[in-house]
Amino acid sequence: MKPFLLLAACLFIPTQAAFPQSPPARPKVGLVLSGGAAKGIAHVGVLKVLEEAGIVPDVITGTSMGSIIGGLYAIGYRADTMKQLLLEQDWDRVLSDRIPLQEVIFEEKDYFRNSLIELPYEEGKVQAPGGLIYGQQISALLSRLSLSAYEIQDFRRLPIPFRCVGANLLKGEPFVFNEGYLPSALRASMAIPSVFTPVHLQNMLLVDGGLVRNFPVIEAKEWGADIIIGVYAGRLRARAEDLESFSDILIQSAFLMSIKDAEEQAAMVDIYIEPDMDGYGAQDFRKADSIMYRGELAARAQFGRLKALADSLNALGPPHRPKALPPVEEVCLSQIEVAGNQRFSDAEIIGRFGLEVEETVTVDELEQAVNRLFGTNYFEWVSYRLRQEGNQTILTLEVVEKAPTLLRAAINYDNYLGAGFLFNASTRNVVLPASRLMFTGTIAENYRFDLNYLKYADEAQRSSAVGAITLTRDEIPVFQDGLQNAEFRLFELLIDLRLQRRLGRNSLIGLGLQREHLFFRPTVSSDPLFKRLDYTNYNAYAFWQLNTLNRNILPTKGARLALELKGLNNDNFNVRQLSPQSPVPEDSLFAFNPYTKLTFQARSYLPLHPRASIIISPFAGFVFNPSNTFGDFYLVGAPEALTRRSIPFYGLNANQLVAQVAVGGGIGYQHFFRDNMMFSIDANAGFFAQPGQFSGNLPEPEQFLAGLGLTFGYSSFLGPVKFTLMYPIDTDGTLPDNVRFFLTIGHRF
Numbered sequence: 001m002k003p004f005l006l007l008a009a010c011l012f013i014p015t016q017a018a019f020p021q022s023p024p025a026r027p028k029v030g031l032v033l034s035g036g037a038a039k040g041i042a043h044v045g046v047l048k049v050l051e052e053a054g055i056v057p058d059v060i061t062g063t064s065m066g067s068i069i070g071g072l073y074a075i076g077y078r079a080d081t082m083k084q085l086l087l088e089q090d091w092d093r094v095l096s097d098r099i100p101l102q103e104v105i106f107e108e109k110d111y112f113r114n115s116l117i118e119l120p121y122e123e124g125k126v127q128a129p130g131g132l133i134y135g136q137q138i139s140a141l142l143s144r145l146s147l148s149a150y151e152i153q154d155f156r157r158l159p160i161p162f163r164c165v166g167a168n169l170l171k172g173e174p175f176v177f178n179e180g181y182l183p184s185a186l187r188a189s190m191a192i193p194s195v196f197t198p199v200h201l202q203n204m205l206l207v208d209g210g211l212v213r214n215f216p217v218i219e220a221k222e223w224g225a226d227i228i229i230g231v232y233a234g235r236l237r238a239r240a241e242d243l244e245s246f247s248d249i250l251i252q253s254a255f256l257m258s259i260k261d262a263e264e265q266a267a268m269v270d271i272y273i274e275p276d277m278d279g280y281g282a283q284d285f286r287k288a289d290s291i292m293y294r295g296e297l298a299a300r301a302q303f304g305r306l307k308a309l310a311d312s313l314n315a316l317g318p319p320h321r322p323k324a325l326p327p328v329e330e331v332c333l334s335q336i337e338v339a340g341n342q343r344f345s346d347a348e349i350i351g352r353f354g355l356e357v358e359e360t361v362t363v364d365e366l367e368q369a370v371n372r373l374f375g376t377n378y379f380e381w382v383s384y385r386l387r388q389e390g391n392q393t394i395l396t397l398e399v400v401e402k403a404p405t406l407l408r409a410a411i412n413y414d415n416y417l418g419a420g421f422l423f424n425a426s427t428r429n430v431v432l433p434a435s436r437l438m439f440t441g442t443i444a445e446n447y448r449f450d451l452n453y454l455k456y457a458d459e460a461q462r463s464s465a466v467g468a469i470t471l472t473r474d475e476i477p478v479f480q481d482g483l484q485n486a487e488f489r490l491f492e493l494l495i496d497l498r499l500q501r502r503l504g505r506n507s508l509i510g511l512g513l514q515r516e517h518l519f520f521r522p523t524v525s526s527d528p529l530f531k532r533l534d535y536t537n538y539n540a541y542a543f544w545q546l547n548t549l550n551r552n553i554l555p556t557k558g559a560r561l562a563l564e565l566k567g568l569n570n571d572n573f574n575v576r577q578l579s580p581q582s583p584v585p586e587d588s589l590f591a592f593n594p595y596t597k598l599t600f601q602a603r604s605y606l607p608l609h610p611r612a613s614i615i616i617s618p619f620a621g622f623v624f625n626p627s628n629t630f631g632d633f634y635l636v637g638a639p640e641a642l643t644r645r646s647i648p649f650y651g652l653n654a655n656q657l658v659a660q661v662a663v664g665g666g667i668g669y670q671h672f673f674r675d676n677m678m679f680s681i682d683a684n685a686g687f688f689a690q691p692g693q694f695s696g697n698l699p700e701p702e703q704f705l706a707g708l709g710l711t712f713g714y715s716s717f718l719g720p721v722k723f724t725l726m727y728p729i730d731t732d733g734t735l736p737d738n739v740r741f742f743l744t745i746g747h748r749f
Contacts, residue, residue, distance in 0.1 A: 024316060025316075026313060026316040026317045026319075027226035027227050027313065027316075028058040028059060028224050028225050028226050028227070029055060029056075029057050029058050029059075029225065029226075029227050029228075029229060029309075029313070030057065030058065030059040030060070030061065030217075030220030030221065030223070030225025030226075030227065030228045030229070031050075031057035031059070031060045031061075031070070031220075031229050031231075032060075032061050032062070032066075032215060032216060032217050032220050032228060032229070032230040032231065032265075032269070033060070033061070033062040033063070033065075033066030033067070033069055033070045033231050034062075034063060034064075034066050034210075034214050034215045034230075034231065034232045034233055034234045034262065035062075035063040035064025035065055035066050035067075035190070035208065035209065035210035035214045035233075035234050036064065036065055036066070036210075036214075036232075036233035036234045036235075036277070036282065037064065037065055037192065037282030037283065038065070038280070038281065038282055038283055038284045038285045038287070038288070038291060039065075039233040039234070039275075039277045039280055039281075039282060039284075039291060040064060040065025040066050040068075040069065040233050040234075041065065041069075041086055041285070041288050041291045041292055041295075042231070042233045042275040042277070042291050042292060042294050042295030042298070043065070043066060043069040043070070043231055043233065043295060044069060044079055044082050044083050044086065044292045044295065045079075045275070045291075045292040045293055045294065045295025045296030045297070045298075045299065046231045046273055046275070046295045046296070046298065046299040047069070047073060047078075047079040047082070048079040048080070048083070048292075048296055048299075049296055049299035049300055049303060049306065050079075050229070050299065050306065051078065051079055052303075053303060053306040053307045053309075053310050054307070054310035054311075054314070054319070055229070055306055055309065055310045055313075055319075056160075056319045056320060056321065056322065057160060057229070058160070058161070058224075058225065058320060059160070059161050059162075059163075059220050059223045059224065059225045060073060060074050060160050060161070060162045060163075060220075061162070061163045061164065061165070061216040061217075061219045061220045061223075062162075062163075062164050062165075062189070062216065063164065063165045063189060063208075063209040063210050063213060063214050063215070063216055064189055064190045064192070064208050064209060064210045064214070065190060065233075066164075066231075066233075067164035067165070067185070067186050067189035067190060067209070068142070068186050068189075068190060069082065070162060070164065071146065071162055071164060071182060071185070071186050072145055072146065073160065074155075074158045074159060074160040074161070074162035075146060075148055075149045075158055075159060075162075075182070075324065075325050076148070076159055076322065076323070076324020076325050077145075077324070083292055085145070086288045086292070087288055087289060089141075089285075089288075091285035091286060091288075092675075093137055094137045094138055094141055094285075095133065095137070095138060095285070096133060096136075096137055097133055097134050097135070097136040097137065097380070097381070098113065098136075098137070099136070099137070099371055099374060099375060100550045100551070101547075101549050101550055101551050101552060101555075101558070102505065102506060102548050102549070102550060102558065103371040103372070103374070103375040103505065104375040104377065104505065105372075105375050105376055105377070105502060105505050106502050106505060106506060106507065106508045106545070106547060107436075107454065107464075107502070107508075108375070108376065108377040109547050109549075109552070110552070110749050111377070111408065111424060111426070111749050112377055112552065113551075113552065114410075114552040114553070114747050114748075114749050115408035115409060115410045115422075115424065115747055115749065116409055116410040116411060116717075116718060116719060116746070116747060117408070117409050117410075118406055118407070118408050119406070119407045119408075120402065120403030120405070120406060120407075121403060121404075121405040121406070121407055121425075122403040122404065122405065126407065127403065132194070132195065132196060132197045133195060133196050133197065134196070134197050134380050134381035134400060135187060135191070135196050135197065135381070136374060136381050136382065136383075138187065138190075138196075139183065139187055139381070139383045140367060140370065140371075140383070142183040142186050142187055143183045143383065143384065144363060144367065146182045146183050146186070147183075147327075147328045147363060147386070148324075148325035148326060148327050148328050149182045149325055150181070150182075150328065150385075150386040150387065150388070151387075151388040152182070152325075153179050153180060153181075153387075154178070154179050155177065155178055155179055155180075155182070155185075156178070156223075158182075158325075159322035159323055159324060159325060160322050161223060163176055163177060163178055163216065163219050163220070163223065164176075164177050164185055164186065164189040164209070164216075165177070165189060165209035165212075165213045165216045165219060166185075166188040166189045166191070166199070166206040166207065166208070166209045167206065167207050167208060167209050167210075167211040167212045167213070168204045168205070168206060169193075169198060169204075169205040169206065169207050170203075170204060170205050171204075172212065173212060174209060174212050174213040174216075175201075175204060175206060175209075176216075176219055177189070181385050181387070183383075183385075184199070184201075184385065187199060188201065188206040188207075189208065189209050190208055191206060191207045191208050192207070192208045192210075193207045193208060193211065196208075197381075210234060210258055211257075211258055212257065212258055212261065213258070213261060213265075214234045214235075214258045214259075214261070214262050215230065215232055215234065215261070215262040215265040215266060216265070217230060217265040217266070217268045217269060218265060218268070221268065227270050227271075227309070228268060228269045228270050228271070229269070229270065229271045229273070229306075230265075230266060230269035230271070230272050230273065231273045231274075231275075231295070231298075231299075232262065232266065232272070232273070232274050233274070233275055233277060233295070234258075234259075234262060235258070235259055271302060271305055271306065271309070273295075273298050273299055273302060274298060275291075275294040275295045275297070275298040276294055276297070276298065277291075277294065280294070328363065329362060329363060330360055330361060330362045330363070331360070331361060331366070331386065331393050331395075332358065332359070332360040332361075332393055333355060333356075333357055333358070333359055333360075333361065333393060333394075333395050334357065334358065334391075334392040334393050334394060335357060335392060335393075335394045335395070336350055336353070336355070336357055336394075336395050336396075336397065337394065337395070337396045337397065338350065338396070338397045338399065339396055339397065339398050339399070340398050340399045340400055340401070341399055341401060342401060343401055343404055343428065343429065344378060344399075344401065344428075345433075347459065348433070348434060348459075348461075349373065349397060349399065350397070351458075351459035351460050351461060352372065352373050352376055352378075352460065352461055353369050353370075353372065353373050353397060354369050354372055354373075354460060355369045355395075366384065370382055370383070370384055370397075372505065373397070373399075375505060376461075377402070378401065378402060378428070379399050379400060379401055379402060380400040380401070380402055381398075381399065381400040382397065382398070382399050382400075383397075383398045384396065384397055384398065385398060404427055404428050404429070405425065405426070405427040405428075406424075406425070406426050406427075407423070407424070407425050408423065408424040408425075408426075408749070409421070409422065409423045409424075410422040410423075410719060410746050410747035410748075410749070411718065411719075411745075411746045412442070412444075412719070412744070412745065412746035412747060412748060413743070413744065413745045413746060414640075414642070414742065414743060414744040414745070415638070415653070415654060415741075415742050415743060415744075416446065416638060416642050416654035416655070417442065417444040417445065417446050417642070418444055418445050418446075419444065420442050420443060420444030421442070421443045421444070422440075422441070422442050422443075422746075422747065422748070422749060423440070423441050423443075424438065424439070424440045424441075424749060425438070425439050426438040426439075430453075432455055434455065434456040434461060435453065435454060435455045435456065436452075436453070436454045437452070437453050437454075438450075438451075438452045438453075438454075439451050439452075440452070440749065445473075446472075446473050446474050446475060447471075447472065447473050448470070448471075448472045449470070449471045449472075450468060450469070450470045450471075451468065451469045451470075452466065452467070452468040453466070453467045453468070454466045462501055462502045462503075463499070463500070463501045463502075464499075464500055464501075464502075465497075465498070465499055465500075466496070466497070466498050466499075466500060467496070467497050468494075468495075468496040468497075469493075469494070469495055469496075470492070470493070470494040470496070471491075471492070471493050471494075472491070472492045472494075472643070472644070473489065473490070473491050473492075474489075474490045474492075474635075474643050474655070475487060475488075475489060475490075475523075475655065476488040476489070476490050476520075476635065476655060476658065477655055477656065477658075487522070487523050488520050488521065488522055488523065489520070489521045489522075489523050490518065490519070490520055491518070491519040491521075492516070492517070492518050492519075493516075493517040493518075494514060494515070494516050494517075495514065495515040495516075496512060496513075496514050497512060497513050497514075498510050498511060498512030498513070499511055499512070500512075506546060506547055506548045507544070507545065507546045507547075508543075508544070508545045508546075509542075509543065509544050509545075510542070510543055511540075511541070511542050512540070512541050512542075512543070513538070513539065513540055513541075514537075514538070514539040514540075514541065515536065515537075515538055515539075516536065516537040516538075516539055516568075517534070517535075517536045518534065518535060518536075518537075519532065519533070519534040520532065520533040520534070521533075530575050530576060531576045532574075532575075532576045533573065533574070533575050533576070534573065534574050535570060535571075535572065535573030535574070536570070536571040536572055536573070537568045537569065537570055537571065538568075538569050538571055539566050539567065539568045539569070540566070540567050541564055541565060541566035541567070542564070542565050543562070543563065543564040543565075544561075544562075544563045544564075545561065545562050545563075546559060546560065546561040546562075547559075547560050547561075548560075549605070552747075553715050553719065553720045553747075554672075554676070554678055554713050554715055554720055555605055556605060556607060556610075556611075556613055556670075556672070557605045557606070557607045557613060558604075558605055559602060559603065559604035559605070560602065560603050560604075561600075561601070561602040561603075562599070562600070562601050562602075563599070563600045564597075564598070564599045564600075565596070565597075565598050566596065566597045566598075566599075567594070567595075567596050567597075568594065568595055568596070568597060568632065569594045570593075570594070593625065595623065595624055595625030595632070596624045596625075597621075597622065597623050597624065597625075597632060598620070598621070598622045598624070599620075599621045599622075599634075600618070600619065600620045600621070601617075601618075601619045601620075601621075601641075601647065602616075602617065602618055602619070603615065603616075603617040604616045604617070605670070611671060611672040612669070612670065612671045612672070613669075613670045614667070614668070614669060614670075615666070615667065615668035615669070615670055615680065615682065616665070616666070616667055617648075617665055617666040617667075617668075617684070618664075618665035618666075619647050619662060619663070619664060619665060619686070620662070620663045620664075621634045621647060621659070621661065621662040621663075622660075622661055623660045623661070623691075625660075632660075633645065633658050633659060633660055633691055634646075634647050634658070634659045634660075634662050635647070635654075635655040635657075635658060636649045636652060636655075636656065636657035636658075636659050636662060636686075636688065637649050637652030637653050637654050637655055637656040637657055638652070638653060638654035638655075638742050639682075639709055639711065639722075639724045639726070639742055640742075640744060640748075642654055642655070643655075647659075647662050649664075649666075649684055649686065649705070649707060650666065650682050650683070650684050650707040650708060650709030650724070650726045651684070651705065651706065651707015651708065651709070651726050651727060651728035651729065651740070652705070652707065652726070652728065652740075653740050653742075654742070657688060657690070657705070658690060658691065659688040659689060659690055659691075660689050660690065660691040661687070661688060661689035661702070662686055662687075662688050663686055663687050663688075664684060664685050664686020664687060664688075665684065665685070665686070666682055666683060666684030666685075667682070667683060667684075668680050668681055668682030668683065668709075669681050669682075675715075676714060676715035676716075677713070677714050677715075678712075678713045678714075679710070679711060679712050679713070680709075680710075680711045680713070681708075681709070681710055681711075682708070682709040682710075682711065683706070683707070683708050683709075684706065684707055684709075685704070685705065685706035685707075685730070686704075686705060686706075687702045687703070687704055688702065688703050688704075688705060689702050689703070690703070704730060705728065705730060706728070706729045706730040707726055707727060707728045707729060708726065708727050708729055709724050709725065709726045709727075710724065710725045710726075711723065711724040711725075712724075718745060718746050719745070719746040719747035720744070720745075720746070720747070721744070721745050721746075722742075722743070722744050723741065723742075723743050724741060724742045724743075725739060725740075725741050726739070726740045726741065726742065727739050727740070728740075
């Protein structure tokens with residue numbers, strides 16, 4: 001007999017019975033919520049109508065998105081609260097492993113998600129890229145939203161008893177979560193194959209329960225549900241005309257058994273609600289508002305039945321009023337454990353985590369510490385689990401380590417370097433623990449190669465010692481009266497040793513020593529001063545760097561800043577084929593007296609609204625060496641920094657101006673048409689002093705230059721593509737007034 005008939009019979013027991021009867025037991029209502037990815041958001045609209053009808057479920061079961069909605073409802077979230085949460089989410093971020101660049105430690109920023117391809121190298125061979133999302137952000141969100149339940153292991157003890165379903169990939173059968181850590185259960189239930197990585201639990205490999213049990217009705221009945229309200233937003237049997245593409249056929253094939261099972265489960269449902277999802281796909285999270293409305297419409301169509309059910313149940317007794325779990329705002333950590341690590345020690349991971357035992361921390365501080373650990377770029381995934389043992393609160397950090405060696409590659413083209421191939425190889429803990437060895441190269445006509453070894457010196461890994469060797473080649477043009485009359489080829493070999501300390505994640509200060517060996521050769525000159533000049537400097541320097549950009553590619557907010565003060569002392573030099581042939585006088589162009597150099601550059605993005613920013617870019621450079629400046633200068637021009645001596649400047653080609661003094665800045669407006677397409681309008685101006693055209697004289701009087709730029713940018717699969725039109729608007733007649741352009745394609749690191 002159907003539960004409704006049982007309920008009706010209970011309501012009409014004769015009052016004149018000879019013997020008093022016990023009041024009939026109030027039937028239990030089970031709420032079953034299917035999977036459906038974004039379409040499962042419709043469940044929130046249904047919950048809104050259930051609340052209006054006065055129905056409080058006694059048991060909730062769910063799969064995939066149904067498990068997330070159902071699990072949150074079971075611990076006390078109401079429909080209006082969940083609606084607001086869903087509408088506020090940045091779904092592109094939530095359904096990814098991305099974190100803002102501000103969360104990445106300074107030493108790793110330039111390489112974080114800034115390459116065409118990243119391949120792990122392990123066990124002597126290059127591994128194929130996983131292509132799956134570990135779910136860093138969805139795990140963080142679920143942990144935050146369900147933190148109030150961390151002390152409850154038995155899901156029967158939640159305000160509303162709750163079960164969710166995953167699929168055991170090894171056996172092809174449902175696995176029902178009745179207990180455990182709620183965020184982990186929810187994460188496993190929605191691990192969509194080919195999108196999210198499976199969840200390892202005991203001897204199982206768990207994926208989205210929608211593969212085998214997308215509509216867990218029997219699971220609700222097993223926990224005593226007499227009346228079932230089922231909401232189905234998953235896949236249905238397809239018509240032949242709907243299976244026209246290979247992907248449609250493949251997806252339908254994968255879910256065919258689940259669709260058949262859902263039909264069998266639906267036969268046990270008393271009130272069946274199926275929102276009209278025509279026109280909506282599993283990926284349409286940005287349409288959350290209209291999807292919830294579809295759920296609400298479907299439930300309102302059966303509001304009469306729902307209200308009648310609520311009234312009948314209330315006639316048998318008051319409904320259970322679940323009390324929401326109190327929110328957790330802070331916890332005192334009694335113990336910190338690590339799980340999943342193989343190459344990094346517990347002490348190293350806990351040190352980078354940055355929280356102490358017996359310390360009371362807020363939820364925000366806990367999440368910041370997780371992001372701090374993930375931002376080391378050591379891990380594919382970092383999450384946490386809390387449990388209560390007596391009066392002890394134990395935090396377990398769960399990590400999935402990246403391969404010890406990572407290979408990155410990209411291609412790049414610009415007007416200066418030409419076509420180039422970029423590669424980067426980094427490996428951890430070589431020779432010494434808590435270290436990183438990295439080799440970076442750009443193979444192009446003007447090449448760059450850098451070998452870098454970093455060793456952390458403290459447990460929190462904020463202080464480090466760095467040794468680096470850099471080899472570069474550049475072209476240095478020389479202009480006179482607006483025309484190029486000479487060009488030098490510059491080879492630089494730099495050996496750098498420094499001590500540095502990171503302040504937070506986004507700032508770095510340090511002191512260093514350098515051995516700088518430079519080779520100059522004239523390639524174009526009407527009257528070359530020499531055939532070759534090479535010299536060696538020993539330098540001491542101090543620096544401060546800041547990087548708060550939100551991303552490497554087309555940033556929209558944040559700033560990047562570099563300040564360096566350097567003292568240089570020449571060790572030796574060699575000049576070949578001076579003209580005229582004569583000894584080098586002590587006060588000549590090549591005397592190389594000790595001198596100092598101060599360099600400052602910054603670029604800040606100040607958001608006006610989510611799609612627009614003001615760009616401010618001041619710069620200042622001084623070479624305090626009035627007697628001889630041949631070996632040190634700034635290369636001004638092009639919209640991007642192309643060498644370690646570069647000062648970007650709209651209106652000039654790459655390296656078009658060689659300056660001993662450069663002071664100025666720029667301002668611009670940047671606007672995004674779409675998330676990956678933008679334009680900017682920029683203007684800059686500055687005062688410059690040139691080093692006497694390499695004549696040995698004092699710099700010429702200050703000259704004023706200004707220029708404009710119009711840039712179009714696009715974030716493509718190859719990396720950022722930027723095309724800039726530039727025009728010099730005030731050059732004192734020293735440079736030709738004509739439109740120039742600069743094109744760059746691909747990543748830089």
